[in-house]
Amino acid sequence: MKGDGMAESTRAFAEQFDDPLQQKEAAQAGMWVFLVTEVLFFGALLTAYTVYRHLYPAAFREASRRTDLALGSINTAVLLTSSFTMALCVHAAKTGRRAALVALLALTMALGAGFLAIKGVEWAREIHEHLLPGPSFEFPSAYPGEAGRQAQLFFVLYFVMTGVHALHLVIGIVLLGVLAFFAALGRYRSDYYTPVEVAGLYWHFVDIVWIFLYPLLYLVGGPR
Amino acid sequence: MTSGPRLYAMVYAALLFLLGATFVIARVDLGAFNTVAALAIAWLKMGLVVAYFMHLRDADRLDAMLFASGFVMLLFVLLALTLGDYFGRVWLAG
Amino acid sequence: MSDARAHYLNAGHSMRSWLLTKDHKRIALLYLASVTALFFVGGSAAVMFRLQLLTPHGHLVLPETYNKLFTLHGIVMVFFFLVPAVPTVLGNFLIPLMIGAKDLAFPRINLLSWYLFIAGAALALGATLYGGVDTGWTFYTPYSSVFSNTYVVATVMGIFVAGFSSILTGLNFIVTIHKMRAPGLRWFRLPLFVWAIYATSFMFVLATPVLAMALLLVGLERVLHLGIFNPALGGDPLLFQHFFWFYSHPAVYIMVLPAMGVISELIPCFSRRRLFGYEFVVMATFGIAFLGFLVWGHHMFVSGQSAFAGLVFSFLSFVVAVPSAIKVFNWTATLYKGRIRFHTPMLYALGFIGLFTIGGLTGLFLATLGVDVHVHDTYFVIAHFHYIMVGGSVMAYLGGIHYWWPKISGKMYPDALGRWAAVLIFVGFNLTFFPQFIVGYLGMPRRFYMYPPEFQVYNVFSTAGASILALGYLLPLGYLLWSFWYGPDAGDNPWGASGLEWKTSSPPPVRNFETKPVVDEEPYDYEGGRYG
């Protein structure tokens, strides 16, 4: 298996590697390491959330009741579904079914976009209800003053966490778009589909982040 | 059978079931247990995604180690020691 | 460079061949040029405030200028010199060579890291040109997020971007060391430098994102007036300090672990001995890397953190001193029954052990709760961490540069001049920073643009030392640059050193090795060895 014998675009592996397997393993390991970084990136936000929830439990309960549980739950289902289709993408790539791969990538992107659309509706509603932190923030509460301040902290974290998550999702959608383009060109074969696999890891990670944001932001209020 | 559409479908069904479960449990007032249950289910869901969709079960040990190291760092270090300060303000007042 | 043999330096001379290179050795040189430039930027700031502090009521610069100067010094030296220096220059150059690989696993990401680094530096320095930032490199809230009127956002974004450079570099090293070792190069045959870079890479990957998020939140807080760290809005400024030091304490180990890795290469080479207690040094490396994450709260003993947390962090800080001590003892024991030669790199290595020992021992004072309350935020702390970072990391960095310079450039520098420079730096350093221990215990707080007259005499010593130190740093810059073009050819292995990087030609060919190396010996195979 000589690298130089093949055309530039279809060479089986980059020249710094010894063989395709080494390249594949390196790419996967690289993505896992990147995800570890991401865990701590969100970890800082989760820590901030935990600290303030510990300091202001009542306000956090009350504030989280103002989030849209129905839309949040639907969105969780949407994202879980997209993870499922993403897993199918990798399978299609592995078994070399090009048309199925392109279709599934498109479906996964559509689900991601759907999630963002629903999230957008939620944000719009919350902004309309004066829940966006800042001068327009209003939080009618049993405890005037302090509780409003504390509830505002909840919404700061809510918007930052969901915002950063949405940004990750946007990046994921773009990534899948690029993959779909190359998949349509027939770049991935059953013996070379590492990019699909690696992008899949990223996509699932974004799903996992939401799996944690959902209970923390929507469910802590307890029964409404 | 470590991967394949059938397995994925089963995992997906399990995930949706857990979502339903966490949604239902959240509507019952269980006090502090609400949070515990919600987080336990979240961990379970994460476990399913990581093990089956992300193939950690058959990935080589390094990946598992790296992923675990991220969590260990986060949970036992950042969270635990930071919260140690906040709880400590009560435990050892002054 | 007249030889006809093809190597990485003569593989292309165009600007493009450098700026779009994917060769780890060329990227290392790009980093070398950038961090050296940044080192002198940070150094000039230091020279200016040392001059200001010559007299109690220094009239050289205005208070706000002074504050911007020490902020610039801190930001540039920490984020743009000390953290990247050894990993990105020596690490980039040596890791693939030391493990017998053709390049890093992701050469394009490696180049991207350099561009991110430059972009981050440009943002941070751009903010300085526009008027600077005055928060100190620590960015404590609410001063940074609400009260400061300077360019905080641009600066923290610069550090944010440079943080991603660190993360990608660490990622690249971890994957490369895992997946691309030469046949026979088992884990416990790895040189200590590779171990050190490996441990450091984990710290890059695990600690940097927390700083990135903390700085992002400070930026958002400033721009959108959110209140995560602002007590007036219910936030807790101590939470910022937790996040900040969760990165910035491990960052100290990010600076010093690779430096220790360098020392672990130099001492065996110039003693002709296998490193004493190799396994213990490896374990100490990981002990430091792990424990380094558990001690950040010792920066917060007087911050209003709970007494409970103080007790825990103090204890853990004492524990982390143990692996550092293990290393010092093992280096010392390596000299025993050796065949010691005092070339320039070895002088730096010996200087490192001395200064690092003092830095480490004074660290005990700061870990001790009752004593820290007095010396916290005084010049005692300044002296302590300069002994670790400058006396430690910079000495090791210079030692490493001198040791591998023949490999990097293929040329040899005048060794006698090198030795003089090393001695000058050692003397200048001690004269600058030792008096600061005393003036610190006397009670002079850090970040003072003027001070009561009783502190003056020590400040005069410090400033005098700083000028010697500055001269000491300029010397290597001069003769190393000279030797790069005009120096005599060094040969492939002038020190008769072991290790894969010396088994290839100098400068190495583009793909590092003519034939894939196979390793069948233990590391530091110097036994009974003579030089050359």
Added chain:
Amino acid sequence: MRFVPPLASVIGSQVDGLFWFLCGLSAFFAALIAGTILFFCIRYREGADADRSHPPPRNLPLELTWIAIPFAIMLGVYWRGAQLFLRERKPPPDAQQVLVVAKQWMWKTQQSNGRAEINELHVPLGRPTKLLMTSQDVIHSFFVPAFRLKQDVLPDRYTTLWFTPTRVGEFRFFCSQYCGMGHASMIGRVVVMRPKDFEKWLASGRTPGAPQEQDPGRILFRRKGCVACHRKVDGQGPPLEGIFGKTVLLSDGRTIVADEDYLLESILYPAAKIVAGYPNIMPSYKGQLTPEEESQLVSYLERYGTGRQKEPRP
């Protein structure tokens, strides 16, 4: 040329003791390491004729020794340091109290009889004094080298510092947490006086013809009518006598230790934490008190019902 700052507190001499011990320890180890290196460098330099046979590659007992001995010593140092730290953090109940308010870039101190100073602090010799400190803007830090003490001063929160002066004289204090442009000018002096002189000084601050009552916290407590509800018995609000440092049971079942921050929170945002058995009826005093008055009231509540609420007797 001084090597240590003047010493003027009880804790200070203990800190110095530990400091000198650490100095000795460090000198010993530094000399040991430097000496060994020097010895090896001479003995085993390349040209030297020395016995180089059988160089040991490793030595487990040796490694364990140089792990165990430093660790044991460090445990001792840790213990002593923690002991001093806890002592520094626990003010005696009979300490006289001074309010310290920091802002960019000055220190304001106020005795419990209302006498206020800028960048100066008068304290009596030999009597424990507790500083109740808060900031009006950024983080500052109150640092008295002669007492070997410092503590960060935080906005919207209280921190404390206490000491027993042992020497009459004037000693500098600094701001040791960088706080902006004028950080280096936040310097003041602590004046330690004999108790008799101190009482005289305290009384001299009283403006002639002013009412007898000078404790600003006590005045506020009366003027705002706190006692109308917070009576000793049968009040609509919980009684406040000796409240400071007590464990309070809240209506949601949690318990909390009544520290300065809790007292302030309950004045500004009463509904945030309701004492078990009392209705949520207290109005918020947010905006009705200046930050300084808030601190005065908290400072008074800390002493309320402990027999120390009155100003020190002249």
